[in-house]
Amino acid sequence: xxxxxIESSCDETAVAVVKNGNELLSNVIFSSMDLHKIxxxxxxxxxxxxxxxxxxxxxxxxxxQAFPNQKSKVKKATTTKFRHKTFDPWDLxxxxxxxxxxxxxxxxxxxxxxxxxxxxxxNKPLYAINHVEGHVYASFLTKTTLKEYKLPKKYPExxxxxxxxxxxxxxxxxxxxxxxxxxxxxxxxxxxxEAFDKVAKIIGLPxxxxxxxxxxxxxxxxxxxxxxxxxxxxxxxFSFSGIKTAVLRVAQQEVGGDFTLPSFKIAKRLSxxxxxxxxxxxxxxxxxxxxxxxxxxxxxxxxxxxxxxxxVASNQxxxxxxxxxxxxxIQYIDPKLCTDNGAMIATLGCYKAMNNQPTSNPLTLQIExxxxx
Ligand code: KG4
Ligand code: ZN
Numbered sequence: 001x002x003x004x005x006i007e008s009s010c011d012e013t014a015v016a017v018v019k020n021g022n023e024l025l026s027n028v029i030f031s032s033m034d035l036h037k038i039x040x041x042x043x044x045x046x047x048x049x050x051x052x053x054x055x056x057x058x059x060x061x062x063x064x065q066a067f068p069n070q071k072s073k074v075k076k077a078t079t080t081k082f083r084h085k086t087f088d089p090w091d092l093x094x095x096x097x098x099x100x101x102x103x104x105x106x107x108x109x110x111x112x113x114x115x116x117x118x119x120x121x122x123n124k125p126l127y128a129i130n131h132v133e134g135h136v137y138a139s140f141l142t143k144t145t146l147k148e149y150k151l152p153k154k155y156p157e158x159x160x161x162x163x164x165x166x167x168x169x170x171x172x173x174x175x176x177x178x179x180x181x182x183x184x185x186x187x188x189x190x191x192x193x194e195a196f197d198k199v200a201k202i203i204g205l206p207x208x209x210x211x212x213x214x215x216x217x218x219x220x221x222x223x224x225x226x227x228x229x230x231x232x233x234x235x236x237x238f239s240f241s242g243i244k245t246a247v248l249r250v251a252q253q254e255v256g257g258d259f260t261l262p263s264f265k266i267a268k269r270l271s272x273x274x275x276x277x278x279x280x281x282x283x284x285x286x287x288x289x290x291x292x293x294x295x296x297x298x299x300x301x302x303x304x305x306x307x308x309x310x311x312v313a314s315n316q317x318x319x320x321x322x323x324x325x326x327x328x329x330i331q332y333i334d335p336k337l338c339t340d341n342g343a344m345i346a347t348l349g350c351y352k353a354m355n356n357q358p359t360s361n362p363l364t365l366q367i368e369x370x371x372x373x
Contacts, residue, residue: 001019001020001021001094001095001350001353001354002017002018002019002020002025002066002092002093002094002095002350003017003018003093003094003095003096003097003127003346003347003349003350003353004016004017004062004063004093004095004096004097004118004342004346004349005017005018005096005097005098005129005342005343005344005345005346005347005348005349006055006059006096006097006098006099006111006114006115006342006345007098007099007111007131007134007340007341007342007344007345008051008055008099008103008107008108008110008111008112008114009099009101009102009103009104009107009108009111009131009340010042010047010103010104010107010167010168010340011031011032011033011036011042011047011050011107011340012029012030012031012032012339012340012341013029013030013031013032013050013051013054013055013058013110013111014027014028014029014030014058014340014341014342014343014345015028015055015058015059015061015062015063015342016028016062016341016342016343016345016346017062017063017065017066017093017346018141018343018346018347018349018350019350020350020354021137021140021347021350021351021354022140022141022142022143022155022347023141023142023143023144024141024143024144024146024149024151024343025065025066025067025144026061026062026063026064026065026066026146027062027065027146027149027336027337027341027342027343028058028061028062028065028342029058029336029340029341029342030050030054030057030058032046032047032050032051032054033207033208035050036207037206037207040201040207041197041207042104044104044105044106044107045106047104047106047107048104048106048107048109048110051106051107051110051111052110055110055111055114056114059114062342063089063090063093064089065146066089066092067087067089067092070087070089090122090124093122093124094124094125094353095124095125095126095127095349095353095359096115096118096119096122096124096125096126096127096349097115097126097127097128097129097345097346097348097349097350097352098111098112098114098115098116098126098127098128098129098345098365099111099112099129099130099131099134099345100112100128100129100130100360100365100366100367100368100371101130101131101367101368101369101370101371102130102131102132102168102169102368102369102370102371102372103131103168103367103369104369105367105369108367108369109367112365112366112367115362115365116362116363116365117362119362120362120363125353125359126359126360126361126362126365127348127349127352127353127357127359127360128360128365129345129348129349129352130371130373131340131345131371132164132169132171132373133181133348133373134344134345134347134348135164135166135169135309135310135344136162136164136173136175136307136309136344136348137344137345137347137348137351138309138333138337138338138341138343138344138347139152139155139156139307139309139331139333140155140156140347140351141155141333141337141343141347142154142155148336149334149336149337150334151333151334152331152332152333153331154331155331156304156305156307156331157304157305158175158176158177158178158303158304158305159174159175159176159177159301159302159303159304160174160175160303160304160305160306160307161173161174161175161184161294161297161298161301161303161305161306161307162174162175162306162307162308162309163290163293163294163306163307163308163309163313164308164309164310165191165192165193165290165308165309165310165311165312165313165318166191166192166193166309166310166311166312166313166339166340167191167193167194167197167208167210167311168191168193168194169186169187169191169310170186170187170191170192170193170238170240170290171183171185171186171187171373172184172185172186172236172238172290172293172294172297173373174297174301174303178351178355179351179352179355179357181373183372183373184236184297185234185235185236185237185238185293186237186238186373187237187238187239187240188232188237188238188239189239189240189241190239190240190241190244191240192238192240192286192290192312193208193209193210193310193311193312194240195240195241195243195244195286196208196209196210196213196283196286196312197209197210198244199213199244199247199278199279199282200212200213201263201264202247202248202251202263202266202267202278203216203247203251203266203267203270203275203278203279204266204267204268204270204275205275205279208311210311210312210314210315213279213282213283214279214283214315214316214317216275216276216279216280217276217279217280217282217283217284217317218280219276219280220273220275220276220277220278220279220280220281221276221277221280221281222280222281222283222284223281223284224277224278224280224281225250225277225278225281225282226281226285227243227246227247227250227281227282227285227286228242228243228246228285229243229285229288229289229292230242230243230289235293235296236293236296236297238289238290238293240286240289243282243285243286243289247278247282248263248266250278251263251266251270251274251278252266254270254274255269255270256269283315283317284317287315287317287318287321288321290318291318291321291322291325294306294308294322294326295325295326298326298327298328304328305328305330305331306322306326306328306330307330307331307333308322308330308332309333309338309344310338310339311338311339311340312338313332313333313338314335314338314339319332
């Protein structure tokens, strides 16, 4: 079973080809991040336009990367009289999978309309994928000939607890099996990655904030500031707006105690030492919050595996804290497969196809910007 996956829910235009739900044949990602950097966050219209421009080149590269040996045959064939025998990569694709939500409307539309068109013109079954569920499936990839990826040797076993933490989502989910899962809890306000992005802005670090905060945090004292952990009555829920405000108050305090000082005026007045200490103290406490809940879920449900997914899953502090506190070992995925990619969508598409899950009608599939798990 070979599935082509298309992902375009935010600022990455991504297409990948995956075989049998565990073998990565190709993974091509074009990010419009650089176009958004000067605005300090994603501008939806710019993201949508970039998807329109890049979806076809990304798609073509992903198809050819998946079948490199066939490419030379095409070259040969086009130089001989047997032109009609040229190889078409679509002959080897069994199905198409596409993210239909949640995400930015204009961005999702580009991927979904491309997938619908391809499903009709190439006559392939179409699988609609929930982006957040898709993130988890990056953990099922264990084989590839692509040299730039380091994959775990075995895929996770069920029951499985998954912590999905990215710029748009923070969810803790118990998977009993493929497609049989229970949402244990999610964030009430900001996502964890969003909190990293906002704190980075306060201390003057570039977007996306996660990688910049973790780099700065390496140089800081994580015990310098005591930021609070949200106490919620729902034990598996998260909240990150409180810690974000606490960072703002500490920063205002450090530059003179004027609590009316707007956040954009603070960074210039903070010393490098204050910045690295804020980054380290924030990171330690924000990560501890999600690790506490993951450990709690582990002790309550005794899963055979724990996986982390989403952009924040590449955070080293998260990996260290989890490994220290969980009695089982975790197969961490390549950071390139933590942030948005087509491979995770194609992988979940494979499992849907291999388990006879319902397909979508390519004439009518709609995007769902607020799709939940
Ligand atoms: O999964 P993703 O690419 O997009 C969404 O689906 O949202 O995640 C992007 C998020 C951003 O908020 C970024 O700051 C965060 O993941 N991120 C990190 C790290 N790398 C990316 N957060 C903390 N530490 C990192 N190393
Ligand atoms: Zn994502």
